[in-house]
Amino acid sequence: MSEAKTDKPIKKRKIKLDEELLAYRGVWVFVESERSHVHPVSWELMGQGRRLADQLGVELCGVVMGAPGPDLEAQCQAAFAYGADRCYRIASPVLAEYRNVPFTRALTDLVNAHKPEILLLGATTLGRDLAGSVATTLKTGLTADCTELAIDPEDRCLLSTRPTFGGSLLCTIVTLNYRPQMATVRHRVMPMPDPQPERTGLIVDFEAGLIETDIVTKVLEFIPDDQRDKPQLPYAEIVVSGGKGLGKAENFKHVWDLAKVLGGEVGASRAAIHAGWISADRQVGQTGKTVRPALYIAAGISGAIQHRVGMEGADCIIAINNDPNAPIFDFAHYAIVGDCNQVLPALGRTFAGYLAHQGS
């Protein structure tokens, strides 16, 4: 694929599913939990899965795995609230903590038993570890880090779109003659649906027959991360990001100042990270964090796809750039063509004024 011609279908695909694969029906979402905590990406996927299932006219199912106990029951109920019609529950002491082999075996057996056409997982360290193993075991297709999922109405195929070539283009990938069609999606790429606590569904228990002595890998210890100093970028409702257009490292202080006024977090483009202006854990984009704030202010960021896929879920994008042709103006809501180092302080004063006087 050295000279991929853009914007042209490479070839019209022909689906010819084997007899047995035709029986695969339904959309599944793997509900990822580690130490009783469900990863929010699972609920984001549930919202997405609901849409796909409705389009296909099939059931949306959650897959809940873990040690036996009330947690699993609660996770099933939460899955219903977020849109699931049915939950497959695999309870086993062997699944108390994530390990590749028992999780792969259980999920693979469940797929073979109940045959979904689509299986979605979060693109977390756990989700990627599991998805890659399950797809290889099932010999089916898997598309990683999708930014968009859709159904082709003609042939019911899952269209998985993801950035490619280092984030300079997007490509749509389909799984032809294999089922299930698998995809992973990163945290915060899809919107979080509003839970409907009154929703209910059917819980189906599945016996995976796992025996601890069969499992070679042992978890000796789990050392939780110290959360105190980590930027809470993915969850911030207001993010101010800076890029190379700021000119030099010192000018990044305008970004920090405005974020402080707004009580928001600071983000950055890959170029600013590479320039060493700010630490790598502030990177917003395909290879950094994905954010979905109410307000995203991009200062001196050109808006390459690599950055765009990390922030285009924001409700309001304000872009400031010297270059009137910067690609970021193609998807921002508001554009100011000007020098960030003048605009940012002015924005700070304006917002500070608003925050000081309005309301009571």
Add this chain to the structure above:
Amino acid sequence: MHIVVCIKQVPDSAQIRVHPVTNTIMRQGVPAIINPYDLFAIEAALALKDQFGGKVTVLTMGPPQAEPALKKALSFGCDEAVLVTDKLFAGADTLATSYVLASAIKTLHQETPVDLVFTGKQTIDGDTAQVGPGIAKRLELELLTYVSRIVSVDQAANSIRVERRAEGGVQVLETRLPALITMLEGSNEIRFGSAPDMFRAARAEVRVWDRNAAGIEDIKKVGLKGSPTIVSRVFVPSPRAQKAQQIEFDAANPEAATQALLDKVLVEIPKVKKQLDQTRDNKRASRTAGERHE
């Protein structure tokens, strides 16, 4: 100890451009490098060799032009290099790629039993992180992904203990060999090869294997044919239907623009107004708390 490291030669993605006129990817002139994540895998393997002896074999599937990447790996101190290349491999997705690499590792294993396989956590051009797990499943190796540290290896007990990056923390895992490890970035730093290593690498012959030499049993499982996924479309993302609203900016009076912007946003996007009101409440609350504290 025999360690196999799977690497990939990738275009330096920072330097890839889309041609503005023809809309094609311009890979021409873009330097090819060893996938940066693979360097952590190479170093981890070399560190184990330093400790336990044995040899490190570096393996890649790719076009003949991928040979420099292998030579480079040799110059760091890897002992042997194998390039698996065949016209039939073109167009492979991760499933087909893992089949070829797994077959080659099996062939290497017959020559000298393999104790450990290393890969980087993912490549910078595909970003899938699927090939490592794929190889492990095909060879039924214990899989340890996102490893940030190799704590210890017990050769007598044939076991390895590692730290693995998990969501929200670090798992300390123990398993038996042979295993496949995908290394996390930042876990070590690739060494600067010695002059004799550089000389050896410059003169070394890379073993070039076609599908037969690599021990491929089923050619329906390689290349495009063996790939369940296909790329149906490559495109430049479309701009938002509505272009951004332009706020006139005059450097002489910057606040005029920012005030106009704020007024618009407050009216047009209620969620931002709600969030700003929330910010104000938070600030007030923390100020009051501060006063009380004083």
Add this chain to the structure above:
Amino acid sequence: MTQNIEKFDVIVVGAGPAGNAAAYTLAKAGKKVLQLERGEYPGSKNVQGAILYADALEKIIPDFRDSAPLERTVIEQRMWVMEDESYVGTTFRSDRFNQMPGNRYTIIRARFDKWFSEQVQKAGALVICEMTVIALLRDAAGKVIGVEVDREDGKIYADTVILADGVNSLVASRAGLRDDIKPAAVALAVKETIFLPKETVEARFNLKGSEGVVIEMLGSISQGMAGTAFLYTNKDSISLGIGCMLSDMKAQNTTPAELLEKLKQHPSVAPLIAGGETREYAAHLIPEGGYHALPELYGEGWLLVGDSAGFVNAVHREGSNLAMTSGRLAAETLLELGEKGLPSTAANLARYKARLEDSIVLKDLKKYRNIPDTLHSQRQFLSDYPALLNGAAHEFFTVDGQDKATKEKAIFNAFRERRSLLGLLGDAYRLWRATR
């Protein structure tokens, strides 16, 4: 551990045109050659316009045209003397250049250098990249007997060391074989490679097949500094660059990037590159001190070739041909010594200098030996004359009812105002002297 790896007949430091020419010639003749390059790959540190002069390469690899990656054969040469909005130019275009074999080609150095290095390796030399020579090894008598590199166990021995490590030649400077280069003896050149569809390049320059155009530019674009600019057509790109003396740029507090930006916006240049995309930006130092700035070219066990010796003809913008020729002559000198069983002493290596004197390298540099000084002290060549010439042309070609005789008089007076008659005559003499 101080083991030495092995001994070579010759170590060539650097994989540019000079080093490649030397390494190729020696390896081809069966010598045991090691070539060291500090860059990531051969050519990674090399920057050039770039024009390939067939003659120099032909003497090293006679059948290079069969496999070398050549862009276009130069069939047209333009000379532009520029003012801010105009230029006065000459054009020489001849279909005879189309009759093979070609004399000058445009090339893209990244591709060309890769090819050249492959030829060196095929000839049998051992080429190692990412290895930097940090010192020369000497015996008790002070003769150079090898190099030390920046890696563990990095002492490597050889009968002779050829330094082809470019304009900065850190090795030579550090070893005290030559002085650090002076800003007044070096030009800083920048260039961009601007990509356009092949058809666009051909339409804009009236080209077909593999024909190519060269435009040399001087005048207001260098803002009065000693410098020139160039435009070369490649297959599907244009190389556009400008170079000025480093000392001038320091004095004027300007950067080459600014100069290049202005050049791109010049109304005569802008339409030629419109719609193209810059994919490569490179800057490079060029030794332009000329004959008077040449360092010692050889000594006990060592030789200097190419840019590291300062072999650049700034007037004709020739460097790579002199580099290749000097590399070949250095190699041939060593081959001659080898045949006669003579060691690489300074006395024996003097034959290298003699070969240079007898070749284009020193003959041309000698001919233009006073040009750098002339341009430095006599700024009118770069500022007044371009302005006057363009003013004259504008006057002459504007049809406004004025008769031609009056126009000619006005033009002459304009020259007189800026420069006295004596000054004009003096300039002509100075220029003649400098090129004599």
